[in-house]
Amino acid sequence: MASGIRSSYPHGEASHKEIERGDTVILDFGATYEGYVSDITRTIAVGQPDSRLDDSYYLVLEAQKAGLRAIRSGMKSKELDSIIRAPFIREGMNAHFTHGAGHSIGLDIHEAPYISSRSEHKFAEHTIMTIEPGLYFQGVGGVRIEDDVLVKSEDNCTLSKSPKSDLLVLPFY
Template sequence: MGDEANRTFTEENGGGKLPAMYVSNPKNVRYLCGFTGEDSSLILTGDAVLFITDSRYVEQAREELSDLIQIVCWNRSLLDETAEIIRKHHIQEIGFEGSYLSYSHGELFKSLAQIKTRITDGCVEAFRAVKDEDEICKTLEAVKIVDRTFMHILNFIRPGISEKQVATEMEYFMKCIGSEGTPFETLVVSGIRSAYPHGVASEKMIELGDMVILDFGATFQGYSSDMTRTIAVGKPDSRLSEIYDLVLEAELAGVDAICHGMKSKELDSMIRSPFVRENMNDRFNHGAGHSIGLDNHEAPYISYRSEDEFVENMIMTVEPGLYLPGLGGVRIEDDVLVRKEKSLVLTGSPKKDLIQLPFYE
């Protein structure tokens, strides 16, 4: 990270000029300096970047970090070393990520620093929200993995295998084709369990007539994808087929409308419009979408409460769903690259019609 970017983080933080900032969230550390290990932090000042780690990660840091970043190996503890650096550099005020540190660690940090402190939650995340070309390319690779996995799992799902077996196969396949891991637990729910918006895979066996929701993601060089598809095994209840069409209408309304400058609550309203029309909005009981990047859930979020505006090169999910207790549910989700006019849907797995897998005796 160059001096200009460093000044941006230490000065433009929503609370006036700030001479230094302590960054401890591992995802923010990675974003700012490229380090992929753990148990490390950064101190940013107006003219220096100091990377604090322990002996396990010094060699890795030398390989991954710019020569402009000073590597400091701590001996006593990370916070003790941080306090010593603050004293050596005569820092009079410092910001820190209060929401990442526990209460006790936050109080310890303030006690050791013995200077004026300010919470700077969301400062780095605001920059992370807008992706550069390298970040977009990494996300596209993660998207390719989930698209390939969906086509693969269609040949695996059948009556008599469990939700857990499906989830395990999906995660194994994703790793085989290049995923570093899963950014969240792979969700597979079937039958009446598909009415659980975020139910985890269980030992339940998939049965003929079940709707099956598959919500899964891959990670490529730290960046996440997140996609949901709902399929049927055999012919489902006619009410669920109708629900599928309604959810698809809502999802398409969202991915077609999202663009640079649109407010979050405006998009939320457009997504919910088909549900409101059919008096089913009360069956949509989770957020309509979120940003993705180094974290699977990042700001901004699609919400009727939010005044946030989408900006070109944000990558958002759009994920409406409807859930009927005792019967089943439907969710459809895509990853979308925000553009000034027509945004680009990154995920390409089929969804136009409800996929009904054949049942073989």
Template sequence: MLKSEKIKDFLNDNNVDAIFIQKDENCRYLSEFTGSDSYLFLTKENKYLITDSRYTEQAESETTNFEIINHKGQIGKVIANIVKSEHISKIGVERNFTYRFYMMFKELMGNVIFSFCSPEVLRIIKTEEEIACVREACRISDVGFEKTIPFIKAGKTEAQLRSILECAMLEEGSEGKSFDTIVASGIRSAMPHGIATEKVINEGEIITFDFGAIYKGYHSDITRTVAIGNVPEKLKKIYNIIFNCVEQVENILKPGLKASYVDEIAREILRKEGMEEYFTHALGHGVGLEVHEPPVLSPRDSSVLQKNTVVTVEPGIYISGLGGVRIEDTTVLTEDGISVLTKYSKKFLTL
């Protein structure tokens, strides 16, 4: 389906005459414009990209069938003029719609009604071009980690390993990091989001790396956990539990399943091992122009997974005072299963 048709259907489904878009990722998806400081105003008949003089030429070259408007610091007046000329009475707005914009619009537009919408849902099912971008971002992250492996040893700090990994991804073609790279060693690995510190890596510790690359705006997300020397047997057992959990979930994951059902499958696997209480987050999430986007593989998301949706699978066990293990893949749903896009081995690696 063409994006213009998606927009019309979205407006009809949400019972609005137009939608005002502020979020950069939604602007980029709906217009192809890669700059910043831009807004979209989309009606059933017309598409407007509103920016300032720094970006008008870029917007004209990157977009198709958009009217480019230089707002000259008068965004509210620009929108008000469109609303008046197209007789718009109800406008959809994103969840991040600010009070400042609300008050400005109400002052200029009087009785116009505003309704919250979630245009992110338009981005859930990826095109082949989008999937190719995510696949390349995953390749970059795989190669970046492979280049980092020789440097992972006792005596290095978490921060040093983070820098080596991020530089390796940049050298391979990443546009940046998907998020603050996680390098958590020893008992700090029990922190699901243990951002790298100056802590020195020691023999007998486990290290969790959670990182991602960006290619043409699209993200990857991967977690691998490695051991430095001989680690406690309990951590080895936990690793095997998580490894088997990932394998089993990826074997059943396919279109037609509810996101919440897939999450429950993982929890049941860990429940049988007596480890469910140590799994403290959702099983996974969508990946695309944002590293975290719908759908969410969690008990609270009952949406049905569809072909060409990109999701992560990332179970983890975190035990305070001992450490934690997480393994994460980025995957794309195919006709009757998935394709795993992050290729670096998930087998237990001792360095």
């Protein structure tokens, strides 16, 4: 979990920082079952966040949903990366997407293949991939949404079921 300014680091680690009014909180978690792992990320806000983060949430969600819809067995990694980045490029925000768009999971939390603009790798059917776009604003905070998806030739299966359609804004007392 990383909050506030620490959420502007793509893979910030937990610290003793107290959550403050207006912070976004990036929750990156998973589970292990019979040796296999999962990986999910959700972003919430505590009090009303900076408008850049509020607006960015829906842009990240658009990018993430595009990736989940598009990934197919036989698709090249760089093609998927391009689809995921398209909303960020359209809105002039690609410079704020500072980590990979996803990776495979299995016995380890980060496995090849990775979703990358430089990779010619073709996704294989029955691979489990994460789709995890994010936007990060130095000195302000960040937003990331991540789900696990079972790759098929058609009708992929998103394995993560946690709600994400709206930025959850918790009250701050």
